[in-house]
Amino acid sequence: MASPTNGETSYFAPITNGDTSAQEKHPNDLPDLELNPVKSAHLVNDIVHCFAWNNLRVDVKDRATKKPLSILTDSKGIVHGGEMLAIMGPSGSGKTTLLNAVAHRVAAAGATTTGDILANGQKISWQKLRQLSSYVEQEDALIGSLTVRETMQFAAGLALSSKTSKTERMRRVDDLIASFGLQEQKHTIVGTPIKKGLSGGQKKRLGVASRLVTDPKILFLDEPTSGLDSTLSFEVISYIKEIARRHNLIIIASIHQPSTSTFKLFDKVALLSKGKMCYFGPLPAAHGYFSSIGYDMPPETNPAEFYLDLINTDLAKEGDNVYARVQDITQKWAECGPAQRVETEIEKAIAAAKTSAHIPDLTKLKPDKPSLMAIPVVLLQRSWIKAYRDIVAYWIRIFMYLGLAILMGTVFLRLSHTQEDIQPYINAIFFGSAFMSFMAVAYVPAFLEDLHTYQKEHANGLVGPLSFSVANFFIGLPFLFLITVLFSIPAYFLINFRQDGSAFFWFVLWLFLDLVAAEALVVFISVIFPVFVVSLALTAFINGLWMCVDGFLVPMNVLNPFWKYVFHYIDYQAYVFQGMMVNEFKTEIYDCARAANGEFHCMYPSDLNAEGKIRGTAILENFRISMHEGQWIGITIAIIAGYRILAYLVLRLRH
Incomplete structure (x- = not known):
């Protein structure tokens, strides 16, 4: 907003004429702010009584000067059990940076974080914080083809100890479903692009509930009301507040421009601008604090809007006093009594942790996790349900391959055992193996959805890269085998390939290995480049490369040595093509x-030419193909394992 002119007074600007009482009242003269206004009657959480951060600073490298640039400066705060804290600020103020920093996550790309994260006044490591907390992303990892109850059951299976009985697990699941008002929707699917499921507000509630089933003591929420209207926002935050009070949980949420009713549900608020704290404390006391430093809020004004507009520099124009105002606010907060009392409260918590025998020692807290085999089993069960329900994952591919089989079968229809049909046979083998592999790019979107789910669950300490990789590999095998058989039956017999039971078996085996290898390639590329367009383009490009060097388009005796020795021998399509040939x-x-004169004209030299025949082995010799099927199977399996192991290593190193 523009600065006041012609004698007008903006409610953002300190009062400088008329009544000067507000101007003369120093913030240090304010009464003590009650830092723990919530007194819950149900103190279920007896492990973490308070959560704090002290002198928290986040620096990144400035792109222009290459020098350290602070995007969060000397932040301090403390939240007690049963309280909900709203982290607010305009775009670029550092809301998400602060939320990620206090959650012991990467605050920003290439950032360096310093300062202390404290629970019960004790410094807490990121490993220990993972055990005590859950983080709900702005777009949480909900699988659209699962029902509400299944989502909760699988979340419980990934987090709860094997010592927890099935009865206790289901009781916890059903209680949370009821607590978040999802009882009537418990058998409704979350929703896919093809089939409608829950509403936006119900999805948000389910996302939070699925994290609470893990029994966290601290819950971090990244924009829990994004994409919701004011009514749904109030509904979601109301449910969260009720759970927090009932179980004495600590809730820390970044939030953007809430309605008045939603804003008033929070107990505390942290206001940020340009990475600096403008206010931290009880929500009701914020009005008095800003009035005391000369920024009165007009009546009938949304407090959240007022505070955000007060510290927003995005729309500043030449001549505005916005930057001066924000600097004034941040400087006054750093020097005021309420800010010093936050620091004192943190110091008291640290001192109490050293002297009180009633405060649990979090360093001695042992994790109570599921057994080593429980997580892969849960992932397999969940992936199986997703795979057979989700049309996009495999069913569209099944119809694609079945259509390709009918297309091939009718184009190469009933080839005969004459030399005119030898080349069409070879073409059919190449086309079938190459395009089966190429069309595996259709798996990219389904895998990226699974990867997105894994990243969220891994960040919460629920799923490791090995469990995810193993489950993803094994769950795809039956569907890939089904695709192979459904493709092979019409294509094989319509084209009139060798009519022999064992030959049909080998045909299916080679195509199955082809598909498994192609899917392994998709997984490998997608974990390196988890962006749909990039993964799709690179996978298609590599499959095109494999087609060029597999020995069909360019015979091995003609193929350039560079392409032959660098790429041909790691080309799974080459071994599949050779095996099928x-x-x-x-x-x-x-x-x-x-x-017409009765002489035979044979395309391939063979010992049967004199009889007007061509032995099939002569065709293989012409393509420089030997008979080492067992070796080729071993190499193809090694390539599949190589892709999968590399994908696992990328996941392990990156996350």
């Missing part, structure tokens, strides 16, 4: 063309 031609005999 051997399977088709190793025992077959084809008729040569016969001229």
Whole structure:
């Protein structure tokens, strides 16, 4: 807002004329702020009584000067059990930075975080904080094809100890579903792009409930009301507040422009501007504090809007006093009594941790996690339900491959054992193996959804890279085998490949390995580049490269040595193509063309040419293909394992 002119007084500006009582009243003269206004009657959380951060600072490297740039400066705060803290500020103020920093997460890309994170006055490591807390992302990891109850059950399975009985687990799940008002929707799916499920507010509630089933003592919420209207926002925060009071939880949420009714549900507020604290304390006391430093809030004004507009520099124009106002507010907060009392409260908590025998020692708290095998089993169960319900994951691919099989079968229809049809046979083998592999790019969106879910659960300490990798690999095998069989039956018999039971088995085996390898490639590329367009383009490009060097388009005796020795021998399509060629031609005999004078014209030299025949092995010799099927199977499996292991290592190193 523009600075006042012509004698007008902005309610953002300190009062400088007329009544000067507010101007003369120094913030140090304010009465003590009650830092723990919530007195819960149900103190279930007897482990973490308070959570604090002290001298928290986050620096990044300035792109222009390459020098350290502070995006969060000397932040202090303390939240007690049963309280809800709202972290607020305009865009770029440092809300998410502060939330991530206090949650012991990466505050920003390339950032360096210093300062103390304290629970019960004790410094707490990120590993210990993971045991005590849960973090709900702005877009939480909900799987659209699962029902509300299934979502809660699987969340419990990933977090609760194997010592927790099934009865206790289900009781906890049902209690939370009822507490968040989702009883009537417990058998409703979350919702997919194809099938509608929960409303936006119900999804937000389910996202929080699925984190609370893990029994956290501290809950971090990143924009829990984003995308919701004021009514749904109030509904979501009301449910969270009720749970927090009932179980004495500590709730810390970043929030953007809440309605008046939603804003008043919070017990404390932290106001940030340009990474500096403008206010921290009880929400009711904020009005008096800002009045005391000369910034009165007009009547019938949304307090959240007033505070945000007061410290927002985004829309500042030339001649405005916005920057001076924000500097004035941050400087006065740093020097005022309420800020010093926050620091004193933190110091008291630290002192109490050293002297009181009633405060639990969090360093001795042992994690009570599920057994080593429990998590992969839960992931397999969840992935199985998702796979057979989610049309996008596999069913669309099944119809795609079935359509391709019918297309191929009718184009290469009933090929005969004459030399004119030898090349169409080879073309059909190449086309089938190459395009089966190429069309695996359709798995990219489904895997990225799974990866997104994993990243959120891993950040909360629930799922490790090994469990995720193992479950993802094994759950795909039956569906890939089903795709292979459904493709092979029409394609094999319509084209008239070698009519032999064992030959059909080998055909299915080679295509199955082809699909498994192609899916492993998708996984490897997607974990490195978890962006849909990038993963899709790179996977398609690499499959195109494999087509070029597999030995069909350019024979091995012609292929450039660089492409041959660098790429051909790691090309799984090459081994699949060779294996299918051997399977088709190793025992077959084809008729040569016969001229009008009765002479035979044979395309491939063979010991049967004199009889007007071509032995199939002559075709293999022409393509420089030997018969080492067992070796090729081993190499293909090694390539599959290589992709999967590399993907696992990327996940482990990156997350």
